[in-house]
Amino acid sequence: MGDKVTLTIIKADVGSIAGHHIVHPDQLAAATKILAEAKQKGLIIDFYVTNVGDDLQLIMTHTKGTDDPSIHGLAWDAFHAAAKVARELKLYAAGQDLLSEAFSGNVRGLGPGVAELEMEERASEPIVTFHADKTEPGAFNLPIFRIFADPFNTAGLVIDPKMHDGFVFEVYDVFEGRSVLMKSPEEMYDVLALIGTTGRYVIRRVYRKSDNLLAAVVSVERLNLIAGKYVGKDDPVAIVRTQHGLPAVGEVLEAFAFPHLVAGWMRGSHYGPLMPVPLRYAKVTRFDGPPRVIALGWNINKGRLIGPVDLFDDVAYDETRRQAQLIAEYMRRHGPFMPHRLGPEEMEYTTLPDVLQKLKDRFVKAEDAYKVIKKHSETL
Ligand code: 13P
Ligand code: 13P
Ligand code: MG
Ligand code: MG
Numbered sequence: 001m002g003d004k005v006t007l008t009i010i011k012a013d014v015g016s017i018a019g020h021h022i023v024h025p026d027q028l029a030a031a032t033k034i035l036a037e038a039k040q041k042g043l044i045i046d047f048y049v050t051n052v053g054d055d056l057q058l059i060m061t062h063t064k065g066t067d068d069p070s071i072h073g074l075a076w077d078a079f080h081a082a083a084k085v086a087r088e089l090k091l092y093a094a095g096q097d098l099l100s101e102a103f104s105g106n107v108r109g110l111g112p113g114v115a116e117l118e119m120e121e122r123a124s125e126p127i128v129t130f131h132a133d134k135t136e137p138g139a140f141n142l143p144i145f146r147i148f149a150d151p152f153n154t155a156g157l158v159i160d161p162k163m164h165d166g167f168v169f170e171v172y173d174v175f176e177g178r179s180v181l182m183k184s185p186e187e188m189y190d191v192l193a194l195i196g197t198t199g200r201y202v203i204r205r206v207y208r209k210s211d212n213l214l215a216a217v218v219s220v221e222r223l224n225l226i227a228g229k230y231v232g233k234d235d236p237v238a239i240v241r242t243q244h245g246l247p248a249v250g251e252v253l254e255a256f257a258f259p260h261l262v263a264g265w266m267r268g269s270h271y272g273p274l275m276p277v278p279l280r281y282a283k284v285t286r287f288d289g290p291p292r293v294i295a296l297g298w299n300i301n302k303g304r305l306i307g308p309v310d311l312f313d314d315v316a317y318d319e320t321r322r323q324a325q326l327i328a329e330y331m332r333r334h335g336p337f338m339p340h341r342l343g344p345e346e347m348e349y350t351t352l353p354d355v356l357q358k359l360k361d362r363f364v365k366a367e368d369a370y371k372v373i374k375k376h377s378e379t380l
Contacts, residue, residue: 015086016054053133138198162245
């Protein structure tokens with residue numbers, strides 16, 4: 001409350017044109033109208049509406065702190081307006097992420113993903129927001145770790161006295177709905193022991209150790225609400241503060257120069273490379289992918305959003321994109337086989353229980369299998 005500014009990103013897939021491809025411009029317009037009215041009324045200071053693939057992104061600033069019912073309610077209204085457009089145009093999967101009709105003060109548990117960062121604005125407040133489609137929050141584990149813990153990525157960890165103490169990671173257990181705070185570099189191997197399991201342990205927040213400044217937030221909200229049972233992926237967003245005692249923008253982006261494999265892609269059930277793209281390529285085609293991430297650069301000025309700049313709109317990322325294409329081709333050649341296809345416990349779609357049910361009386365002891373084929377050949 002008061003002078004502190006909160007950057008709130010709430011995103012949802014409320015329908016898209018031609019499959020899970022891209023948000024329709026009329027949906028962006030509908031959401032923009034709702035947020036523009038709220039800005040005029042003074043509820044929010046500023047806003048920006050965009051999309052990555054089929055995920056509608058509401059980027060808002062205000063002074064109401066995190067989890068505020070009026071801000072979450074505003075997002076809910078904007079998503080409903082965009083879902084209404086989707087229904088009118090008979091777009092695909094209209095209202096996909098609006099899991100409940102009833103709003104009760106907070107979008108947590110209702111479907112949308114949320115990343116909120118309340119801050120004491122620094123003299124200059126440069127921020128990068130990341131928005132991904134066709135993947136899950138654990139996709140950010142590798143780059144966020146490298147940004148805040150790997151000196152081969154972030155030179156500042158070694159040479160900037162303000163960062164030299166390291167950072168604290170809050171790691172969230174998706175199944176148990178619990179978090180653990182761990183220090184880096186001291187507990188780096190323990191951090192990695194957890195976050196390498198991207199489907200279960202997700203970096204949720206990162207703090208600067210010297211003063212507990214909140215440096216990064218990742219959306220895990222949807223997973224949060226359904227802790228205990230697997231509910232599929234949620235295309236994630238992340239907020240990273242930068243510069244002046246934090247990783248420089250170039251160090252933050254450097255972690256995305258390697259197109260690592262993430263879970264998601266077609267039917268939320270395949271591993272593929274995370275491809276960093278400019279906004280104009282923030283849409284998916286090949287096999288509903290490959291998974292994409294955009295990076296928007298901002299300066300926050302008394303709550304005003306200065307920007308965005310489209311940070312991956314740079315030839316310096318062409319080689320990463322080319323590598324991602326090669327990896328996409330390589331992974332696709334595996335067709336329905338793991339490790340392209342996810343393991344059975346992680347798939348969004350599966351016929352395995354039906355197939356097993358159908359075959360249940362036909363399973364025999366392995367040593368008796370020859371009898372079945374013998375019987376079969378006798379009947380030919
Ligand atoms: P600061 O100016 O934020 O300390 O960072 C230095 C930098 O940007 C080098 O790339
Ligand atoms: P979204 O999660 O982006 O809606 O994608 C779903 C899907 O099945 C893509 O093939
Ligand atoms: Mg979709
Ligand atoms: Mg999506």
